[in-house]
Amino acid sequence: METEIIRYSRPVRWLHWTYAGAFLVLFLTGVIIFIPALDKLAGGEWTRMFHRGAAILLFVEPIAYLILYPNSAWRGIKETFIWSKDDLDWARAMPRYYFFLDEKAMPPQGHINTGQKLWWLMVLVSWVVFAVTGVLIVVSKGLPTRALFEWSIMLHDVAFIGTGCMLFVHIFLSVIHPLMRPLRSGPWNAMVHGTVSREYARSHHRKWYEEINKVEIRNTDSPDSVPLVSSTAVDRFPGLRR
């Protein structure tokens, strides 16, 4: 199956994987610190140092992207704040779609579907929460009152629990769920090589697929004369190579 539809540019992919790498280290060291059964691993300096080192990376990476690609960053951030009735329709169809693969029940989705938008918003908000509370935990340690310290720990933990659970969901829905297979044409390929198959784009992000091709597909069975490359991706990043 040829993967010819471009979904993510190289800078976006780089941001994703560097952020994911830092986040994974933070998550694992966080789990070690959080779960009492693992307290032997939490002792000494290393867990803390890895946690702090990865925290600095996590903080810097999106800032770097914002500086290097401000338009793309701004477009991406805006995407998380567009909500409509369509999102409710996704929510209604969600159980049948993900549990029973009832694709007919799921209305056509845009560039990112409602679930992806939710996750994206969660990542954005949690980044702010983690950064602020993380710094406060370190600096509020010597203060005479404990309120600031306690609140920082509490919010840090809440963000950890929320994003931790959603991280499992994210990984599951990217590479394990049957609808996202085979790996070489679906979301995994999108984030590693930047492209997906036409088949995948049409079935999972139909509204976006039609928009980038500017063709309304009536007969879904016949191959249409659609351009091989997503025009919007090329416009955004001239010189983009797959």
Added chain:
Amino acid sequence: MELSRRDFMKFSVPALCLPLVSKPQGSITSLAGGPALSVRTGGKAILYDGSKCNGCRACEVACRRANRLAPLPQQGPQLDLSPNSWTVVKTTEVVVNGKAEKAALRLQCLHCTDATCVKVCSTGTLRHNEVTGIVEFDRDKCNGCGYCVQECPFHVPRVSGTDASGQQQMFKCTMCSTRVNTNRRPVCVDVCPFHALSFGHREQMVNEGSDRVKNLRATYPDATLYGKDELGGLHVLRILKASPLAYGLPERPEVPAGATFWRGVVHPLGLGLGGLAVVGLAANYVFASQANKERKGETKEPESGGSHGN
């Protein structure tokens, strides 16, 4: 296989409830019970008599030597506990019968039965000794996170090192745990020249302390035995000449609500939700795989632009 909604619920609801009923493995001080009964009612205790102490600080010197703590940069009275000062004798003034009078108060870890530090410790460093009731700490495990420093109601544990380097360690009085475990007394008790310190079984110390307070009330009507019932009973009992407030001590110290909420609610919630997520996703995979198999079984011919969408 057509899965009815009823069958789906029959499977999924119990499965998803599993993480909620599995108890997270906690420290010795569990959420509900607290330390073992033997520690709560018994164990060992230090009795400090504030009416006999005159602030000579011999106990500070003995503690420093026995624990090989660094010497102080300058002579003179200490104002507060520190990573290198595990006991400090403060002299303050208390008002008794309308007159201001010098009073000494020895600061140290009070080895609470309901110890906040044990509850919040993230590395299992702090723990109760089930036999003596002493709150011990394992130096190798401590990573200096500082939770205990912020949460202790008496502000006892102190961290050394700088935060920036990440190399920090908490220190506090150990009630000479290794000596106590071999039937000896803490060094401070042995050295006090004014017999202001006693050591023995906690019940014995409570009785002795209560008797002395009764006698003391003739001259000091507000004399009290601090530590008898506070926080489940402290293993360092202090006879005060005036009310705790006059010494700057909390009258009714409690485990901070934040600590209880964190260990008792946020923690289990986190573990529960995490488990729920994993179980839910596993269930999703099972159902989706089944549906996928059926779908693949239904379409005999290979896909030729066959639609998956609407």
